[in-house]
Amino acid sequence: MEFATPLIRATLLRRYNRFLSDIQLVDGTETRAHCPNPGSMMGLKDAGTPIWVEPNDDPKKKLKYGWRLSELPEGQMVCIDTSLPNRVVGEALQSGQVAELAGYGQIRAEVPYGTKSRVDFLVSGGALPDAYVEVKNVTLCRDGDWAEFPDSVTARGAKHLRELADMAAAGHRAVMLYLVQRTDCRRLRMAADLDPAYAAAFDAARDAGVEMLCYGTQISAKGIWLSDALPVELHDHATG
Structure with missing residues (x-):
């Protein structure tokens, strides 16, 4: 996936109001930029962080x-x-x-399923069972090359796991695909200390037959592309 406009370097001054940030361009100009991430962004929003922004003339x-x-x-x-x-x-x-999902002839996005939800992708075709695929964005790293999910409590994420488990129980393929959007991680685990309920839902969904996939990414100022498959830690997460 290529950016519509090549990115330019800047420095983060502060991030606030979830969707706004103040930045400084390389020529010293201070301006405001849209922050397309309402989450906690743990470790990624400190003042002085070098960032890359996409300019637009819209x-x-x-x-x-x-x-x-x-x-x-x-x-x-x-x-x-x-x-x-x-x-x-x-x-x-x-x-x-995505090797695990190759061979399907039809790929549809945002298909209604579950309880007032839309699955990110429904892939179908051929002799293969339909596969319901949810995608989660992973940006947290607190230890070595471990990527972790989630970076804050996500009731919505746990709901998606339960709905995927229901699809698996109905005889479909159900896939949770974690996309690690950082280039310093080589494996994934659940951040059970940040959201015990999500970690428990992960364990239950896995036991119900939901496939847990993880892929890394190649990232540059020009774009982002899928990279290698990464291992997912699968041991049970205690919630007590």
Whole structure:
């Protein structure tokens, strides 16, 4: 997935109001940028963080810059835009890059299912059972090369796991695909200390037959692309 406009480097001054941030461009100009991430963004929003923003000249947009990447001290990149994982995974599904989901002839996005929900992708076709695929954006890292999910309490995320478990019980394939949008992680585990209920829902969904996949990404100022499959830690998470 290529950015519509190549990104430019800036420095984060502060992030506030969930969707707004103050930034400083390389020429010293201070301006405001849209922050496309309402989550906690743990470890990615400190003042002085080098970031990459996408400029736009759309007269309908109040803000002329959109924050896309945070740059880590070692030069690794993290994509903070929560709107992009589905685009990255959608392109990868179309090109057959997700090995576990290759061979399907039809890929549909935002298909109603469950309880007033829409599954990110429903893939079908051929002799294979329909596969319901949810995508989760992973940006948290607190220890070595471990990516962790979630970075805050997510009741909605737990609901998605329960709905996938229902699909598995009905005889369909049900897949939770975690997309690690940072280039410094090589494996994934649940952040059970941040959201014990989600970790418990993860365990229950896995036991019900939901497939837990994880993929890394290649990230640059030009775009984001699916990378290698990463291992998922699958041991039970205590909630007591």
